[in-house]
Amino acid sequence: MRGVHFGLAGLILAVILIAVFEYKPALEDFDPVRHAEFKDTWNQRVHIAYWEKWGSFEADGCQAMCDAFNRGQNEIFVHYIRTSEVDRKSMLASIGHDPPDVAGLWNTSVATFADGGALMPLEGLMAKSGLTRDYYIDNYLKMGEFDGHVYALPTAVMTLALFYNKEHFRAKAAELRAAGLDPDRAPRTLDELDRYADVLNVFAADGSPDIMGFLPAEPDWYPYVWGYYFGGKLIDPDTGKITTDDPANIRAYTWAKKYAEKYGREKVLKFRSGFGTFDSPFNAFIEGKVSMEVQGVWFPLFIRRHRPTMEFGVVPFPSADGVPGPRALMEMDVMGIPRGCKHPKEAWQFVEWVQKTGLVILSRLQGKNMAIRKPPPWFYEGHPNLELKVFEDLAVAPESFIVPNSLVGLEYRDEMKRAFDHIWTWPVDREKAAELQGLTGKERQARIEELCREEVAKTLKAIRVEFQAKLDQRLERRHLQPEGDR
Amino acid sequence: MANLRRHLSGYSFIAPWLVALVLFIGFPFLAGLYFSFCDYPPLKTPVFIGLDNYAELVGDVKFHHSMGVTLLYASAAIPLGVLLAITLAMLLNARVRGQSLYRVIFYIPHLVPTVVVALLWMWIFNPEYGLLNIVLARLFQAADGWTGIFVSLAAAAERQNFFEWPAALLVIAPVLAAISIGPWVPAGLRARPSLHRFMAFAAIVLVVAGSLALVNAALTYADPFDMRKLHAPGWLTDADTVPSFLPYGPSMALWALILMSLWSVGQMAIIYLAKLQDVPGELYEAADIDGANWAQKTWHITIPMISPVILFNVVMAIIGTFQVFAEPYIMTAGGPEDKTRFVAMFVYDNAFLYQRVGYASAVAWVLFIMIVVLTLLAFRLSQKRVYYAGR
Known part of the structure; x- marks a missing residue:
């Protein structure tokens, strides 16, 4: 029996010893080929952890940026740690008082992290480093701000634009001309977009679509964007109030719903559910199932990767009548320094270098535009994105917009996705069968549109009421927090 | 000391x-x-x-909704799972050749990691290229031929699609198979039991297929909307309630997840099988002497004897269904229209995405209390039905 006691005590001791004498990483623990060039300076450097997302060639771009930093000096070594769900993991690490030195988040998380005191304010450090407001395109800098402080700085940025398949336009040139449309250019107004889409559709004998000119639900990444092209807003930037059921938003979602109803909701839903994944040759646009699509600055590289010969064009997405343009949704990935990280000084040195030099490497290799006003000339030399100019112009266009950071921002975006799903799939002919009975042709169409508008208004109003209450509750409860936590 | x-x-x-x-x-x-x-x-x-x-969760529509989704799932997945597992176990319990091989085959799905299963089923449920819809399309092609004959002869004729080979096979084959196993079969052929058995099996399969076609005909007549949808369901992307006349029934996406839950039923079946093999043979012998048929033996001997295991499995399933998370998280992310947002996902979203750990904890505690109550209820309701030998 005594042996058993000794055995158990030995086991416990071993666990404690392993925990206490933490093993220090040696060069061999990392990639021996990649890190061989740093062999001589490995032990004298401060090693910092940079948690960041990305896969595929975008991850290679991020790695190249970190490599360039590591090569440029002998004091700091940045470990780029590819992290899925980086927001959630960074948050849990912050709660556990062991955050990374630099966290690569999305702009949508800045408010939550900043409000929770998880990020260091950066304006003081920026001033010392000469990073002024003028250095950045204003909207991009704003997305890293909360409560009047800068908590995160840009890395990869995006603007949205309309991609169109020139091959489809050419194949339907005669029909487009017959409809009074120019097959050699993309639509310039929303009304034109609808008319182009109508002509570009190709249906099978049973009426199910083979090709759709345009589908507001593809991709479904930005279901909250449509209102802005009709002059609406999700949050009033001046008052911070939720404005989901702004009349312009109601018009926008009614317009989107029309696409589901016009071509047979069930058939469109089924058609869409057969689309392949984004980064694959079966992407709906790349495969040629959709002729026009709203996508971001990264898309040209994905298209050329999967279908190098595809002929496509990129233009600003048109706005509704009377709404000034061009305009585009702007979003971005950000980098911040978590409070309580082990090496804040070195982390800032890395962030500062990224803002001044690294962004050029990252943006070039990821095929994106930059968040700064005046990129150096070498940024453009051999840039792989041949459509870059469109996105750069949109990024500085006075009408381009951001969704302001908010304490309920993430939840609100999720809810807008649910709302869009609901509106898109709402079976008006079944839900309101009684009201449509006896109506035919244009009369029936007009009534359907009216019923859809009512449903859209009802849905958006419910969201406004719910989220305004949630936002008020969060703001009220902020005052319950101890002084240091607010 | x-x-x-x-x-x-x-x-x-x-x-x-x-x-x-x-x-x-x-x-x-x-x-x-x-x-x-x-x-x-x-x-x-x-x-x-x-x-x-x-107080907030009492009035929170989204919480009520996710609780409703979870309960709907539980009310369909648990009985279906138990029924299928018992059926499989009883089939395995028959003295069939290669029993251990079947046991392994039925258990293997349980060993596949949840994420892999989810990704696999996403392909199976793909409406355009998925295995399930391809099989359904073939089945309905055959059944519709027959349905056309029963329900709308004129429509079938109008389509100029009156004669369909699969349908013809369904009409002719059972008749041929029945002929081949009847008393009129020559004694010489009867002496070859393997051939006879094969024919009998073929006859059963075809009669079942024919009956399904008849059911299809009846359902198409009664509920054409849902039947049309069943020909090529959107599965994970379809938010419509099925059957559509039920105001609060499961959506098609939820049905897909229920169907998928049957994937790992083999594990439950193995537990039933262990208990089935424990049932004393004398009880069946006594029943045989009393002239009991198969159904009577199943109802009065098999089910009571394995009832403690049924109770155990039901309790485990109740707990399990309230914790369903990974499959809907990967396959539908709660969509379409929140129709697969289980209560465990609701807790996760609130705690880790929306930073409301307090609220998520309250929901988790309500969930815990519900599981305890339902488990106690299961024990209570089963008190008179569960037979513990020796007590």
Whole structure:
């Protein structure tokens, strides 16, 4: 029996010893080929952890940026740690008082992290480093701000634009001309977009679509964007109030719903559910199932990767009548320094270098535009994105917009996705069968549109009421927090 | 003294487990209870707000909705799973050749990791290229031929699609098969039992297929909307309630997840099988002497004898269904239109995405209480039905 006691005590001791004498990483623990060039300076450097997302060639771009930093000096070594769900993991690490030195988040998380005191304010450090407001395109800098402080700085940025398949336009040139449309250019107004889409559709004998000119639900990444092209807003930037059921938003979602109803909701839903994944040759646009699509600055590289010969064009997405343009949704990935990280000084040195030099490497290799006003000339030399100019112009266009950071921002975006799903799939002919009975042709169409508008208004109003209450509750409860936590 | 040493030895053996239980289950369990009375964005200090979280969830439509989804799933997946598992176990319990091979085959799906299963089923459910819809299309092609004959001869004729080979096969084959196993079969052929058995099997399959076609005909007549949808369901992307006349029925996406839950039913079947093999053979012999048929033996001997295992499996399934998370998280992310947002996902979203750990804790506690109540209810309701030998 005594042996058993000794055995158990030995086991416990071993666990404690392993925990206490933490093993220090040696060069061999990392990639021996990649890190061989740093062999001589490995032990004298401060090693910092940079948690960041990305896969595929975008991850290679991020790695190249970190490599360039590591090569440029002998004091700091940045470990780029590819992290899925980086927001959630960074948050849990912050709660556990062991955050990374630099966290690569999305702009949508800045408010939550900043409000929770998880990020260091950066304006003081920026001033010392000469990073002024003028250095950045204003909207991009704003997305890293909360409560009047800068908590995160840009890395990869995006603007949205309309991609169109020139091959489809050419194949339907005669029909487009017959409809009074120019097959050699993309639509310039929303009304034109609808008319182009109508002509570009190709249906099978049973009426199910083979090709759709345009589908507001593809991709479904930005279901909250449509209102802005009709002059609406999700949050009033001046008052911070939720404005989901702004009349312009109601018009926008009614317009989107029309696409589901016009071509047979069930058939469109089924058609869409057969689309392949984004980064694959079966992407709906790349495969040629959709002729026009709203996508971001990264898309040209994905298209050329999967279908190098595809002929496509990129233009600003048109706005509704009377709404000034061009305009585009702007979003971005950000980098911040978590409070309580082990090496804040070195982390800032890395962030500062990224803002001044690294962004050029990252943006070039990821095929994106930059968040700064005046990129150096070498940024453009051999840039792989041949459509870059469109996105750069949109990024500085006075009408381009951001969704302001908010304490309920993430939840609100999720809810807008649910709302869009609901509106898109709402079976008006079944839900309101009684009201449509006896109506035919244009009369029936007009009534359907009216019923859809009512449903859209009802849905958006419910969201406004719910989220305004949630936002008020969060703001009220902020005052319950101890002084240091607010 | 010796007694104390014995106790100490005993406790030291269970100490690693006990420490882990207290640290990783006991502490979070009680901390969760405290947090449920707090406003707790995880990056801040929890602030006590009394019963506010519980009051909020009483009126929270999204919570009610996700609870409804979970209950709907439980009410369909548990009975279907138990029924299928018992059926499989009874089939395996028959003295068939290669029993251990079947046992392995039925158990293997349970060994596949959840994420892999989810990704696999996403392909199976793909409406355009998925295996399930391809099979359904073929089946309905055959059945519709027959349905056309029964329900709308004129329509079938108008389509100029009156004669369909699969349908013809369904009409002709059962007749041929029945002829081949009837008493008129020559004695010489009867002497070859394997051929006879094969024919009998073929006859059963074809009669079942024919009956299904008849059911299809009846359902198409009664509920054409849902039947049309069943020909090529959108599965994971379809938010419509099926059957459509039920106001609060499961959506097609939820049905897909229910169907998928049957994938790992083999594990349950193995447990039933172990118990089935424990049922004393004398009971069946006595029943045979009394002239009981198969159904009577199943109802009066088999089911009561395995009832403790059924109860165990049902209780485990109740607990399991309230914790369903990974499959809908990967396959539907709660969509379409929140029709697959289970209550476990609701807890996750609130705690880790929307930074409302306090509220999520309150929901988790309500969930815990519901599981306890339902488990007690299962024990209570089964008191008179479960037979424990020797008590």
